[in-house]
Amino acid sequence: MSFGDDLERERDRIMRLVRHASVGWAEAMRAHKQAPPDEGFARRLQRLSEAAAAEQLAWQQAHAAGMLWRPVPGAERAEPPYELRPGTGRRGPEDLWTGFDQAVMTCASPMLAAGPGMGR
Numbered sequence: 001m002s003f004g005d006d007l008e009r010e011r012d013r014i015m016r017l018v019r020h021a022s023v024g025w026a027e028a029m030r031a032h033k034q035a036p037p038d039e040g041f042a043r044r045l046q047r048l049s050e051a052a053a054a055e056q057l058a059w060q061q062a063h064a065a066g067m068l069w070r071p072v073p074g075a076e077r078a079e080p081p082y083e084l085r086p087g088t089g090r091r092g093p094e095d096l097w098t099g100f101d102q103a104v105m106t107c108a109s110p111m112l113a114a115g116p117g118m119g120r
Contacts, residue, residue: 014061021058024051032081041083041091048084080104 028051031044059069082088090097 011065011067014058014065014067018058018062021051021054025055027051029081032083045084 028044028048031047062069079085084090084100086097086101
């Protein structure tokens with residue numbers, strides 16, 4: 001087994017991690033998009049937070065392995081699901097939502113908006 005084989009296996013592992021994290025993110029976002037206003041809101045928000053953390057970890061590992069990210073066309077226009085937008089009756093402390101809104105604005109650049117787009 002050569003160093004090149006080990007590197008290729010590591011890249012494949014990271015690609016699986018990125019794909020898995022991307023699926024989790026997409027599922028968490030879909031849950032918000034299709035949700036009625038109900039008591040499940042807190043759980044959906046928790047799942048979105050967990051999915052974001054998994055995405056961060058996966059992309060950090062991909063970056064550390066020297067793998068490149070390609071922007072997804074149109075991602076810079078992505079918005080949070082309706083129930084997570086300001087003025088929609090979001091429940092919870094306003095200062096936390098202000099922080100959430102600021103984070104969304106920060107991540108709304110074409111490089112960070114959403115979705116898989118990785119290459120080698």
